[in-house]
Structure formats: structure tokens, C-alpha cells
Amino acid sequence: GDTKWYPFKMNDASSGDLKIVDYMPVDKSEKPHNICVLFPHMKDSFWVAVAYGIAEQSKVLGVNMTIYEAGGYDNLPKQLSQFDDCIASGSNAIVIGAISTVGVAKQLQAAKAKGIPVIAVTNSFISPDLAAGVFVDLKSMASASANALLAGLKPGEAANVVTFPGPAGSGWAETMNKDFETVAGQNSNVKTLASKFGDTGVAVQLQLVQDALQAYPSMNYIWGTAPTAEAAIGALTEAGRSDVKIISSYENQAMLDALKRGDIRAFTTQYPVIEGRVAIDEAVRILDKKPFLRLVQPIPGVIDKASMDKMDMSTVLAPASWSPVYTVKQ
Amino acid sequence: MTMPAPSRLSDRVHVPVHQLILPLAVVVLFAGFAVRDPRVMSAGNLVNILQQSSFLFLFALAQTIVIIARGFDLSLGPTASMVSVGAALAMAGLAGGPYPELVIVAVGLVAGAAFGALVGAFNGAIVGYARVTPFVVTLGSFNIATGIATTLSGGHPVQGMPELFFGLFNTGSILGLPAPVVVAILLGLLVHYLLRRTVLGRGLYLVGTNMRAAEVAGLRVRLILTSAYVLSSVLTAFGALLLTARTGSGEPTLGGTLSLQSAAAAIVGGASFAGGSGGVGTALVGSIFIIVLSNGMNIVQISGYVQMIILGVIVVAGVVVDRLRAQ
Amino acid sequence: MSEALVNTPRLDPEGAREPILVLRGITKRFQGVTALRQVDFDLRAGEVHVLFGENGAGKSTLINIIAGTFAPDEGAHHLSGSEMRQLTPKRARLEGISAVFQEFSLAPNLNVLENIFLGREIRRGGILDRPAMRRRACDLITDLGFDIDPDRAVGTLSRAHQQMVEIAKALLAEPRILILDEPTASLTEREAARLFDLVAALKRRGVGIIYVSHRMREIKALADRITVLRDGQHVRTLDASGVSEADLIELMTGRKIDGLFPSISHKPSAVAVELRGFCAAGGLVREVDLVARRGEITGIAGLVGCGKSELVRAIYGLEPIEGGEIRISDELQQTPSARRGLQQGIIYFPANRATEGLALPRPVRENVSMTSLDIASIARWGLLDMRGERSLVRNAVERMKLRPPGLERPASKLSGGNRQKVMLARGLMRELSIFLFDEPTVGIDVGAKREVYDFIGQLLEQGAAVILVSSELPEVLALSNRLYVMHHGRIVRELQGEEKTEQNVLAAFFSQQRAHDGEAA
Amino acid sequence: MCVADPRFFGLPNITNILRNASALAIVACGQALVLIVGGFDLSVGATVALASEIAAVTMRWAAGIFPGQDVLVIALGVVAALGTGLLIGLVNGICVTVFRVSGFIVTLGSMSVTLGIALIITNGIPVYGLPQSFITEFGRARWLGVPGAAYVAIAVVLLLAFVQRRTLLGRYFYAIGGNVEAAVVSGVPTKRYQTVAYMISGLLASVTGLLLTALVGSGQASFGGDLMMLQSIAAAVIGGVSLHGGVGRVGMVALSALFLSVLSNSLNLLRVDSRIQPIFLGLILICAVSLDEIGRRRTVRE
Numbered sequence A: 001g002d003t004k005w006y007p008f009k010m011n012d013a014s015s016g017d018l019k020i021v022d023y024m025p026v027d028k029s030e031k032p033h034n035i036c037v038l039f040p041h042m043k044d045s046f047w048v049a050v051a052y053g054i055a056e057q058s059k060v061l062g063v064n065m066t067i068y069e070a071g072g073y074d075n076l077p078k079q080l081s082q083f084d085d086c087i088a089s090g091s092n093a094i095v096i097g098a099i100s101t102v103g104v105a106k107q108l109q110a111a112k113a114k115g116i117p118v119i120a121v122t123n124s125f126i127s128p129d130l131a132a133g134v135f136v137d138l139k140s141m142a143s144a145s146a147n148a149l150l151a152g153l154k155p156g157e158a159a160n161v162v163t164f165p166g167p168a169g170s171g172w173a174e175t176m177n178k179d180f181e182t183v184a185g186q187n188s189n190v191k192t193l194a195s196k197f198g199d200t201g202v203a204v205q206l207q208l209v210q211d212a213l214q215a216y217p218s219m220n221y222i223w224g225t226a227p228t229a230e231a232a233i234g235a236l237t238e239a240g241r242s243d244v245k246i247i248s249s250y251e252n253q254a255m256l257d258a259l260k261r262g263d264i265r266a267f268t269t270q271y272p273v274i275e276g277r278v279a280i281d282e283a284v285r286i287l288d289k290k291p292f293l294r295l296v297q298p299i300p301g302v303i304d305k306a307s308m309d310k311m312d313m314s315t316v317l318a319p320a321s322w323s324p325v326y327t328v329k330q
Numbered sequence B: 001m002t003m004p005a006p007s008r009l010s011d012r013v014h015v016p017v018h019q020l021i022l023p024l025a026v027v028v029l030f031a032g033f034a035v036r037d038p039r040v041m042s043a044g045n046l047v048n049i050l051q052q053s054s055f056l057f058l059f060a061l062a063q064t065i066v067i068i069a070r071g072f073d074l075s076l077g078p079t080a081s082m083v084s085v086g087a088a089l090a091m092a093g094l095a096g097g098p099y100p101e102l103v104i105v106a107v108g109l110v111a112g113a114a115f116g117a118l119v120g121a122f123n124g125a126i127v128g129y130a131r132v133t134p135f136v137v138t139l140g141s142f143n144i145a146t147g148i149a150t151t152l153s154g155g156h157p158v159q160g161m162p163e164l165f166f167g168l169f170n171t172g173s174i175l176g177l178p179a180p181v182v183v184a185i186l187l188g189l190l191v192h193y194l195l196r197r198t199v200l201g202r203g204l205y206l207v208g209t210n211m212r213a214a215e216v217a218g219l220r221v222r223l224i225l226t227s228a229y230v231l232s233s234v235l236t237a238f239g240a241l242l243l244t245a246r247t248g249s250g251e252p253t254l255g256g257t258l259s260l261q262s263a264a265a266a267i268v269g270g271a272s273f274a275g276g277s278g279g280v281g282t283a284l285v286g287s288i289f290i291i292v293l294s295n296g297m298n299i300v301q302i303s304g305y306v307q308m309i310i311l312g313v314i315v316v317a318g319v320v321v322d323r324l325r326a327q
Numbered sequence C: 001m002s003e004a005l006v007n008t009p010r011l012d013p014e015g016a017r018e019p020i021l022v023l024r025g026i027t028k029r030f031q032g033v034t035a036l037r038q039v040d041f042d043l044r045a046g047e048v049h050v051l052f053g054e055n056g057a058g059k060s061t062l063i064n065i066i067a068g069t070f071a072p073d074e075g076a077h078h079l080s081g082s083e084m085r086q087l088t089p090k091r092a093r094l095e096g097i098s099a100v101f102q103e104f105s106l107a108p109n110l111n112v113l114e115n116i117f118l119g120r121e122i123r124r125g126g127i128l129d130r131p132a133m134r135r136r137a138c139d140l141i142t143d144l145g146f147d148i149d150p151d152r153a154v155g156t157l158s159r160a161h162q163q164m165v166e167i168a169k170a171l172l173a174e175p176r177i178l179i180l181d182e183p184t185a186s187l188t189e190r191e192a193a194r195l196f197d198l199v200a201a202l203k204r205r206g207v208g209i210i211y212v213s214h215r216m217r218e219i220k221a222l223a224d225r226i227t228v229l230r231d232g233q234h235v236r237t238l239d240a241s242g243v244s245e246a247d248l249i250e251l252m253t254g255r256k257i258d259g260l261f262p263s264i265s266h267k268p269s270a271v272a273v274e275l276r277g278f279c280a281a282g283g284l285v286r287e288v289d290l291v292a293r294r295g296e297i298t299g300i301a302g303l304v305g306c307g308k309s310e311l312v313r314a315i316y317g318l319e320p321i322e323g324g325e326i327r328i329s330d331e332l333q334q335t336p337s338a339r340r341g342l343q344q345g346i347i348y349f350p351a352n353r354a355t356e357g358l359a360l361p362r363p364v365r366e367n368v369s370m371t372s373l374d375i376a377s378i379a380r381w382g383l384l385d386m387r388g389e390r391s392l393v394r395n396a397v398e399r400m401k402l403r404p405p406g407l408e409r410p411a412s413k414l415s416g417g418n419r420q421k422v423m424l425a426r427g428l429m430r431e432l433s434i435f436l437f438d439e440p441t442v443g444i445d446v447g448a449k450r451e452v453y454d455f456i457g458q459l460l461e462q463g464a465a466v467i468l469v470s471s472e473l474p475e476v477l478a479l480s481n482r483l484y485v486m487h488h489g490r491i492v493r494e495l496q497g498e499e500k501t502e503q504n505v506l507a508a509f510f511s512q513q514r515a516h517d518g519e520a521a
Numbered sequence D: 001m002c003v004a005d006p007r008f009f010g011l012p013n014i015t016n017i018l019r020n021a022s023a024l025a026i027v028a029c030g031q032a033l034v035l036i037v038g039g040f041d042l043s044v045g046a047t048v049a050l051a052s053e054i055a056a057v058t059m060r061w062a063a064g065i066f067p068g069q070d071v072l073v074i075a076l077g078v079v080a081a082l083g084t085g086l087l088i089g090l091v092n093g094i095c096v097t098v099f100r101v102s103g104f105i106v107t108l109g110s111m112s113v114t115l116g117i118a119l120i121i122t123n124g125i126p127v128y129g130l131p132q133s134f135i136t137e138f139g140r141a142r143w144l145g146v147p148g149a150a151y152v153a154i155a156v157v158l159l160l161a162f163v164q165r166r167t168l169l170g171r172y173f174y175a176i177g178g179n180v181e182a183a184v185v186s187g188v189p190t191k192r193y194q195t196v197a198y199m200i201s202g203l204l205a206s207v208t209g210l211l212l213t214a215l216v217g218s219g220q221a222s223f224g225g226d227l228m229m230l231q232s233i234a235a236a237v238i239g240g241v242s243l244h245g246g247v248g249r250v251g252m253v254a255l256s257a258l259f260l261s262v263l264s265n266s267l268n269l270l271r272v273d274s275r276i277q278p279i280f281l282g283l284i285l286i287c288a289v290s291l292d293e294i295g296r297r298r299t300v301r302e
């Protein structure tokens, strides 16, 4: 827990304009506060990375922490119930990775009325009732990966992209997809052939990729979620389409491994571990009435073969040996 | 929840002892959690449990109605999503205009109920007239409703509903009971009356028990089946409206896992897929059982995946004990 | 009768006198109900031992205990001298006990062949030997003289044909003890006669036979000994010779009943139902001309499968009509339906209570009021008047002498005869003038039968028109004023007054049968 | 749809369809057997997931102990996965027959438990480190242009079709589903056979778990979504299996799995918008089954 990750360069977006700051956590919490953490799920290494940051920072700062996961993005009612249960069990602060950015708005008001600060982590959401937010700007995430695509483009090379943004109706998939298309579309050589929405399981994405290979023979770029990339690697090998390049819109363990093997071009990261750490730090700052930032945003990084070795991966993913803990007790 | 027990309303039929097992299990479970952590019994948490139960209760009741008619509604979840988006769009669309909030909310309610009725009529007509297995019909409309919900909303939550809507259906309270609980009680009483005191309700049980005999006895079987699905989907729509008021937005994925959850609550409570049994009471007991269980586990801080294991075991165990006594 | 069927070794005369089955002090309880209380029973090789008693007396329960389906709560059970503990159906079958169950042991989704061999499949090398099974089954069916297609799904067969399958199934193995629980309940003379021949042959072979029936004629013809049960208790076991019908009935009911059939006075008046060139049910009913008048019972008799059921079902709108005219009270009907029929005062009581008549798990009250949910004293604007319903239903079941009379008991917890009364009580709920009965007394005891006949008699006095379809010949002969005989979908005879005799009916059955066979050849 | 798009008949596409259909058909056949005995198996999806993970974890572990001995490693993984499926089926079967609780509730419970275990074992992170030959020679292998999975599916379907028609097991499954009481009084050990049906279903779900693991190259908990469970029931019911038991043939179930796969593949190939696709899917499904039903009724009339 005592890896020295700070100071960490982040955007302070509290005022509306972005300001780069060196984020510094507090040393210790004044009291062992009870912090309730709500996750959409813990079914992939991405959320495990956030959990890792949260658990580690809770230990370092000396607070009590419990994580509840809702079992998936299609379980909004369950997250709402968990939110209520958090309030009922007397938490001092709530850190939430919201399933629906606006779906928990009403819950937020209830928490605010009870004086419980709510900190949004990882999943972006803007609300006056939020005490603080630690999440990446999805637009910058999408444009980072679009830029990675553009950067890799040889002069005059045409890119025919099929995007696999994630589940329809999730909001984030739609947002990222739109921004990716906008940014990538600035280059007239880049064409988006289609967007294939689907759940972020490897099996589902595999079928989508396989069908897209048939439906769009001219496709030479795949941009999509981490499970898409994972599925696409096998599908491309099998179809003998080594010319198709893969860029992942976010990070997980499989992406790191695939990058090491050279199976994908790049993936973008929002440093989920740092998001988790900062979220806990912000919660403690608020509870201890210390100065805090209303909205901190990690600056998305593009990780490719070149940048991989220079980076501290423990800011991106949990160590392979770490097994998730759901509660930290003092 | 303070629903009158069915025994008091229905015709002097005394409740057999074995029907009290599951409610007893709920109490024991609750007491067990309360011993582990007194916060389970705090006033805040009791209201919380009531509120959470009232949503699941409405969906379980909707599912129970078709289960009584020997059917099954797989499309319940997506219907909830579709209603949420549809009603939110209707209200948000009018919100900027010159209409008073009350009118907008009324339009939203009517739109939501109409969306529900539409799905129900579609399901019911095909089940009743073409006699296709309910599972397949509602699997079809599961997909259709999912598609409509995401297409209408463009995948984003729909915002901009009038405050009155939230006030009436979420934050408001009567006699200390939160609005969703009040709505659930009212609808529960209404459905109880409908099932026990109307020709339609009687028909549902008879058709579900023995469709052939019902036909021979001159009951309008097709009409009854269609009405069952319409009624069920309208009830789902009300559940969805309450949830929409709770989330503050029309959510295209609101209903995700509700189809299965509602069926679980209905069956745990004592309805049977063989048809002809179940009612308001079983839906109530089933949903409270599940909510108390998951609320308790959350509060005593059992981690997510362990919760899944415990939930699975206790649900089966609860039903085993309940049914063993019945034999 | 073929000897191939009955290849049980002949018992030595010595053994014949020893009981092969002895039950002592058998008690069986179902939640709250004691179905059997300290019952003793024994069966000797080569005898027909009749079990006799009212509906619900415990006959089927006793049989289920012998066949290993139910475990007794108390009592001892000896088979060929050795005590049976924890008898399972499988074990009982291995011991040579075969049963024709009252509630058939058939899987509706399987075909006749598969059902006959259920639990006794012939295998070769772990694989079903279908040709061998087919051969055995066809031989058996031919031997029994049953007219059933081995490849038909049992669920599509009429109750009568299912009964035949059930009998064939029980006779497949060589039984040591054969149990027949109302085997003729849906059969007509022809099939029943074949069965009796078979019973006689098995008897000669030393098979012990337990026979349950509510048909007095059969009991007199077959029985060696008779055991009478009443309310789950053993009343008496007596030799069949020298016991009179009236004595038996008195033993069974504990009271005197004057004769099986009431005297019914027919006063035919206006025509209620009239059929002209009526064709229906996919050719099962062909060019039928029929008239039924108010104030009389119009009987319809015929062999199994002749279409007599289909005829009345078509009148009630349950079978597709393919031609001809149908008039109800002089009004031409286009497409009859159950609902419209009821509103016009027609009611139909199906032959199969379980599948078409009752919603068994529902309370008696709901089952009785099922056909009357559209009348004002039960429901108005779709809202039920519970008080009105209860009082009407109570009145109806009281008149039917339902036992027990509780309205809230599920129909499934009643005995066969009482289930029948629940269904018939529907006839007392609303204004009705035309009553279509299909086998109204299937499986019900002598006392209850008499009550059903009295009920029909009362209807007649009120000026109703009654059409009675029955495979029990004495019943239709005694009750009907005019009797139509059907054969292969057509009406072949109309018998009235003096002509209405058993000989004439049988002659009509069989002359037609011969003519038909001749045609076919 | 085939006319509209020549790519539909391209070999790679047919390979894809066959592979997807095979995975579904295998699970659906197991599901069909359970439905035929009058049960319900909601736990198949979770079983696919757990079997996938157990296989991957076992292989990773075995590869450490027996480096280079791929055949042994794979065999251990396969046995572990199949054992997992059988065990889940056994537990389901015992709960259903001994406690006489509906299959729906029992398997709902075991689905929750199984998925919980699957997620705890791996924390939802895919399990890598499978022998390469497992992926190349099994998962992505093709013989005569047809994917390996299709051979497995065909073998399973043929075997089960034989079981259904020619063996006591198949006969008793139908009898139990048609009328349990009749089966009991006819001396059929109904509990044993019901349990066997659940075990076969568990076993086949684990076979699909293995196929998907080999195809994707890692053990995944995400295989266990509701999707596989719903689709398996859908394939069975569309294939003519009655939810009330006693009716259905695995051949038709396999065909309807193929139908479902072709349907979603065609919608993708026709480039129908992802969000509208479900609407088409639902309508086609209902139309197909309604027409089938109406046709069947007409033939019955005639």
C-alpha cells in the first residue's frame, strides 16, 4: 500500500477551465470514517483496478471501507437499493461508480439532505449534489484513442473503422463512440463504416467482430472495448486478416498482455488505480473538512509498445497477485 | 409492509399453517441480521426495506398475474425500460411548453400505462389467439421492447421531467409512508380485489388451472388471457414509473434483470408455473423475503460474490422448508 | 381367449385355498382424512374378489397400497407368506402384481405401444428392441379384441380407448395378482364382454383378481367373494353366491335404497333440439337426424368410438360442424358456442371430469359457479357478488347431497362421485332447459348414481329436455323415453316403448357391425 | 436475406455461424432434456462460465507441474471442467427430486451460487496461460473446412437423438415429463432419471464452456450471462420442446439453434443498426413460431 504514486499530474476541472495540478493525498485521516463504495460490478480487471486503488488508499489513510457491486450494468435498481442500504447503515461518505450517470441523481439528493457527501469515481457524472468527482472526461478518452489511431496512420493510408463501443443504452458507449467518430473523422482518410453495439463480454463481442469481418470486407481498423480487442485478436488470426489493426478504448489486464505480444496497437488509460486512490483521498478531505478539488480528471494516456516500458503499471492495473478485498476495517 | 393479509379479505378461508412458514422465515432472517447489526432495525432502514420491497412487489405481482394464467412474461424487464423511456420522453417533451405540471405528469402516466398496455395486448393477443407458448412470445417482445427502448432514447437517459413527478411518486409521503409504498399498497389492494372479486380474476384462476374445462364452461378464454397480459404489463408500467421517479430519468436499461427477478419473487412466494395459484399475498411475501435478505447482507457487509452464493442457498432453502411443510 | 396371454403356471389345488395376499389392520391417513381404518383383506389364487363400497370408501386407496404406490401408516402386508416392507411400485410389479388404475397410469405424450411397455421395456444390448415390443403389443391387443392403433399418442384417445390401453398394459406381464379398478367404467358391452372372458381365463390359471366396480350386473356375474368397505372401514366379507343386490347396497350405504333406477314419467312436449342431415367432428358424425323434446329423456347408445359423444359436443359447439341444420327451440343455429349455448339454456356435462369438467385444485364453489359467471345474481358489471354466489352454490350442492358439503374444499379432495355431483350442480345454478349428459355416472357409486338419476328426473319434471349419452346399456334403457342407436357416426335405429329392449339395441349394434365388417372385407 | 448478400455463403461466414450455433446447440440439447422431464435449468449459463474458469485454472496449474506435456494438461483441464458440470447437475437433480422444489427455483439458486463461485475464483479477470495447442488445435481447428466445435455438436446431437429414440433413458425421460405419477406406478425410478437429466445438462454446458474457452483462449466469467441461459431455453422451445414436459426432439432443437444463429448473423451482415436489430429479431421470432403453430393446428384438423 505504500507505493509512492504521488504527486500525480491531473486536471483540476473544478472551475470549468482545465488546470494541470500535481495531486497530493493527505497522510492520514483524522478519524476512521465509514466509507461506502458502490460499483457497477467487479467482473473485469478494470474495476478491480479501481477497487485496488480504493482499498490501498483506505488502508493508508486509515478509514473503514466497504464495496458493494451491483452485478452488472443492467442492474440499476439494485445499485439504487445498495445506495439506500449505504445510507441506512450509517456511512459517512459514499463513493460511487454509477451505473447510470443520471439514474442515481435522486439518490444523491437524499444523501445530500442527510449530509452525506457523495464522490463520483470513474464513471463521469455532473450534478450540483455531488461533493466531488474523480473521473476522466470521456471526450478526452475517446479523442486520445482517436489520436492514437491518427498518429499511427501512414501518410495517404485510408482507415476504414468499425467501432464496437459497448452496450447500447449504457450512455458511455454512445458518448465515447460519438466523440471518437468526431475526432477521427477530422482526417478525411478515416471513415467509420459502422458501429456495433453489444455487451462487453468476449463471447458477444467475438460474434460481432466475426460478423463485421464478413459484412465489411474493407474494414482495416477495429476500435472498441477491451473485450472487443481481446475477441478480435483470435478472430483476425483465424480469418488471416493480419492487416486489421486494433485499438482498445480502455484498459485491462488482457490489453496489457496483448500489447506485450504485439497483438494490438494501443490502448488508452484513465489510470483507474489512481482514480480509486484519489476518490478515497477526496472523501477523507471532505470529511475532515480539508481543502479538496470538486472535480479532478486524470489525463488519459495512450499506451503503446513504446510507452509501455516507461510507465508504472501499478497506476493502471492492480498487481496480478492482488486479490480483491471488499472491506477494509481499522 | 402493512398490506391487509389476504385471509381477512377473502371469504372466511382460513390461511393454512404452512402458508405462514415463509413469512416466518422473513421474520427470522430479519431478526438474525438485526442481531448481527442493530442498524438493520433502524427506522431509516425499515422505511428503506419497505420502499425497495414496493418496487419488486409490483413487478412480482405483474409476473404473478400471468403465472396464474399458466403463462410467463419474459418481456417484463424490457417493458419497464420502454415505459420509463416513453413516459420520460412524453413528459420531457411537454416540459418546456405552457402546460401546468399536473397535466404533464398526467400525460406521462397515461403514456406509460399506454406503452405497457400496448406490450401486454401484443403478448396477450398472440398467446390467447394464436396459442403460441408464452415463453416464445414474450422472448420476442423482450427483444422488441429492448430495441424500442434503446432506439427511442438513443441510448442516453432521458431527463427533464417536471419536479412534481418526483414529488408525487418518489419523495412524497403520506402518514410517514414513502410515496412508492403508498402506490404499491393501493395497487396491491386493487389487484387483490380484481383477482378475488371480479369475473376476470376468477376467470384467470380457472383458465390457469384447466383451460379446457374453462372453455367447456363457456368462459371467454382468449379475452381472459389477453386481459391477463395487459393487466400485468400495465402493472409493470406503474412499477417502471415509480422507478423512473426514483432515478429521476428515463432509463433505457432500467429493466435489465427484472424479468427473472420478478419471476423469482413470485415463485419463491408460492405461485406455481403449473398455473392457477398465487396472488397478491404470495407476491408480497416473495418480494419482501428477497429484499430483506439482500438488504441484510448489504448492511452486515457481506461481499458481493459471497452474497450471490448465500442468496442462492437461502432462496432454495426457504422454498424447501416452505414446501416441505405443505406436504 | 388366447392361452398365450396367460402363461402363469397352474397352481396346485392345495395352494389354491391358501391366500396369496394377506393384509391385516391396514390404516392409511391423508392430511386430516383417514382413508382406511384397520382394514383386513385377503386374496386367494384363482378367485375374483370384489371390493365394493361408496365413492370415497377407500377402495382405490387399498389397491394403491397393494400395488406399492402408497405406504400404509399401520398394518401388515404379506405376499405369498412373506412380509412386504417398503413395497415400491417396481417391487410390486416384480412380485407379479399388475393393476388397472382408476386414474390411469398412462403418459399422454407417449403412444399406445410405449405406454403398454412402460416400465417393462424389452431391451437388447441396452437398446430398446422396438420390433419385438411391437410384435408383443399387437398380439396382445388382438387377443384382447381391442380396436386401438398402437402408434397413436395416448393423449389423443378417448377415455374408453385409454381404458383399453390401461388394461393391455396390466396384462402385458404374466400377473399373479391382477387388480382391476373400475375397468369397465367407460367401456360398452362389446369390450366389457371380452374383458370378462379374459378374467375367467386368468382365474382358471390361478391368478388372484381384485375387482372394483359400481356396476351391479358385473359384480353378480364375476364375483367369488365380496368385501364391502364403508368410510374406510371393513364392513363384511361374504361369498357372492346367495347375496342379493339389495343386501349389498344396504351393506354399502347403511340404508335401504329401493331399486337402482327411479321411475321416470316422460311427458314429451315441444321440440327442443332438432338436427337435420347433421355432419360434424371431421366425419365422426354423419347425416344425423335427431329430435329431442322437452319433458322426455332422449337416449343415445352406441359402441365405443361410434361418435355419440361427438354428436352432443357438436350441439354445444365443441366440435366443428360440417353440414346440415341444427335448431334449438325452432331457431336455426349458425355457429353454436358454449357461451351462447348457456345463454340459450343449454348445458353440457362432459364425460371426462378431470380434463374437461373441473378445475380440480380450485374450491367446489368456483367449480360450481363456473358456468354461471354471467348471470346477474352472481356477477354484475364484471364484479362478483360473493354472497349471491355462495348462497346459490350452497343451495345447489345441498340439493345434490354433496359429501362433505363444504364449499371451500378443493374439488381434487373429493371422491369420484362427489366430483361428479359438483359438476352436475352447475345445472341448478341458472335458467336452463336443455341438458346434454355424456356418461353422467362414470365411476360413481350406486347410491350416487341413484341421486344423479333422481336429479335428471327432477329436471324432467320442470319441463327440461334431456339428452343422455351412456355406454352403460341398462342405464340408457331404463331412463330414456326414446333411444337412438348410433353406429359409425350414423343413427341406425330409433327405439321407443316396447321396442326399447337390450336385445334390440345389441342387435342394432351388431347387425351393423357385421354389415360394416362385410363392407370392409 | 441470403439473396441480398453473397457474403452470407462465404466459407468464413459459414464457419462462424456453425461455431456459434454449435456452442448454443450443445447447451440447448441439455436444456431440452431437462425440459422434457418437466424441469427447468437456469444454471446452464453459470455452468458454462464456471467450467470455463475451472478448465483454465486447472490447465494453468497443470502446465506449471507438467511443463510441455500439453496433452496431459489439456486432459486434466477437460476432466475438471466436465466434472464441474456433472457436479452442478447432480446438485440440481438432488435438490429437485429430494426436496421436490420446482426446477426453476433450484436452478435459480444454483445459478447464483455457481456464478458467485466463478467470480470469486478469478475476481472476474480472465484466466490466461492455456496451452497454445488447446487454442490452435482444438478451439480454432477446422477439419475439412468445418470448425471442430461443429463436429462436437453433431456428435452430441446424434448421440442424444439415439438416446431419445432407442434407449430406456430417452423413453423414461418422455414418460416422466408426460406424467410423473404414471411413471412412478409403472415402476420407473423417476428421481434417478430426473437427476440424470440435470447431470447431462450440466455436462453439456461444461462442454460448451470448454469450446468457448478454447475459442477465446482464456477462461471467462462473462460467458455466464443470462444470454446463454435464455437462448438455450429459446432454442429448445422453438425446436418444439414443451415447457410442460414430455415433448421434444434434440434434432429440432439443434436446428433451431442454427436458426437463431443464422438470424442474428444475417442481421449483422445486412448491416441493420445494432439498436434496431432486436426489434427485427423479436418480430421474426414471433412470426416464425406463430406460423408454425397455425400450420400445425391446420394439419391436426385435416
Ligand SMILES: Nc1ncnc2c1ncn2[C@@H]1O[C@H](COP(=O)(O)OP(=O)(O)OP(=O)(O)O)[C@@H](O)[C@H]1O
Residues within 6 Å of the ligand: C030, C031, C033, C034, C035, C053, C054, C055, C056, C057, C058, C059, C060, C061, C062, C102, C413, C414, C415, C416, C417, C443, C444, C445
Ligand atoms: N391423495 C390423496 N390425498 C388426500 N386424500 C385422498 C387422497 N386419495 C384419496 N383420498 C381420500 O381418501 C378417501 C378414500 O378415497 P378412495 O379414492 O380410496 O375412494 P374409492 O373407494 O376408490 O372411491 P371411488 O369409488 O370414488 O373411486 C376419500 O375420502 C378421498 O378423498
Ligand SMILES: Nc1ncnc2c1ncn2[C@@H]1O[C@H](COP(=O)(O)OP(=O)(O)OP(=O)(O)O)[C@@H](O)[C@H]1O
Residues within 6 Å of the ligand: C147, C148, C149, C152, C156, C157, C158, C159, C160, C161, C186, C188, C302, C303, C304, C305, C306, C307, C308, C309, C310, C471
Ligand atoms: N380404433 C380407434 N383407435 C384409436 N382411436 C379411435 C379409434 N376409433 C375412434 N377413435 C377416436 O376416439 C374418439 C371417438 O371415440 P369416442 O370414444 O369419443 O366416441 P363415443 O362414441 O363417444 O364413445 P364413448 O362415448 O363410448 O367414449 C375420436 O377421437 C376418434 O378419433
Ligand SMILES: [Mg+2]
Residues within 6 Å of the ligand: C059, C060, C061, C102, C181, C416
Ligand atoms: Mg376409486
Ligand SMILES: [Mg+2]
Residues within 6 Å of the ligand: C158, C308, C309, C310, C351, C438
Ligand atoms: Mg364418449
